[in-house]
Amino acid sequence: MKAIVLEQFGSIDNLQFKELPVPQPQAGELLIKVVFAAVNPYDRKVVEVFGKEAGVQLPVVLGSELSGIVEATGEGVTGFKPGDAVCGNLGTFGGCYAEYAVVKQTDVVVKPAAVSFETAAAAPVAALTASKAILDEGGLKAGEKIVIHGASGGIGAMAVQLAKAAGAHVTATASGKNEARIKALGADVFIDYTTQDFTTLIKDADLVLDTVGGKTQEDSFIILKKGGRLISLVQPPSKEKAAQYEVQAKMIFGGPNAGRLEKVMQQLAEGRLKVTVEKVYVLSDAKEALLAMKNGHRTGKLLLNP
Structure with missing residues (x-):
């Protein structure tokens, strides 16, 4: 072969x-x-x-x-x-x-x-990683406010859909050319990171999903409420900043999960995920x-x- x-x-x-x-x-x-x-x-x-x-x-x-x-x-x-x-x-x-x-x-x-x-x-990778990050590790609940950085990527776009299905208020950041597509997936608010400063537009977020890292991750501590959560897929968050802002922050990795993947496949078959x-x-x-x-x-x- x-x-x-x-x-x-x-x-x-x-x-x-x-x-x-x-x-x-x-x-x-x-x-x-x-x-x-x-x-x-x-x-x-x-x-x-x-x-x-x-x-x-x-x-x-x-x-x-x-x-x-x-x-x-x-x-x-x-x-x-x-x-x-x-x-x-x-x-x-x-x-x-x-x-x-x-x-x-x-x-x-x-x-x-x-x-x-x-x-x-x-x-599979996008859906399983996104669901693990925001639902399992992030503990997202209906009515909470989530911010998804890098929403135009595979994991980010899937996270937008899963968060909306969970009943959350979804703010997505990405470049402006992706706005229509990300809003169509369920984002309530879209922020173009190339022209807007998300730290001035968001406050008291319950959960941040970081798929970008660097300064985006550092600035995300500012927008979290006390007791909020930051989940990163790209680099370990600062323990010092987490303590300073009184939030939980960690990096996680995806992996196989056949039980959840069966549910994802059914959602795709029914058109509830794309x-x-x-x-x-x-x-x-x-x-x-x-x-x-x-x-x-x-x-x-x-x-x-x-």
């Missing part, structure tokens, strides 16, 4: 398009014929910045998010059979940038017929896709088609 393999950390230029044996499923695993693999910012960051710290063993096939068709099952697998359409978030580098991938049966769910393979590959696919690349152009992810503000998900 064809696959994108990393044999040395440090640069996406180190990725190689190689021929590898088709992996075989062990007990509790499925062999998936990949239809689409999603490209995520985390993929590039592991390659270029913190691969060793993330515990990645080389060589490795990239990719943690996919949709595909069950080709074979290992011993003890229940609930799946060859021919089933599935999707999932496999955690760090589950081997999705390939024609075939072996996955744990606990990391994937059956794809509803009403959900396309493109959507099914584009949704994801945008910006572009589909062929597998051999994975470097180009990762470079696009690195160099520009994306308006939707980038996918690879083996």
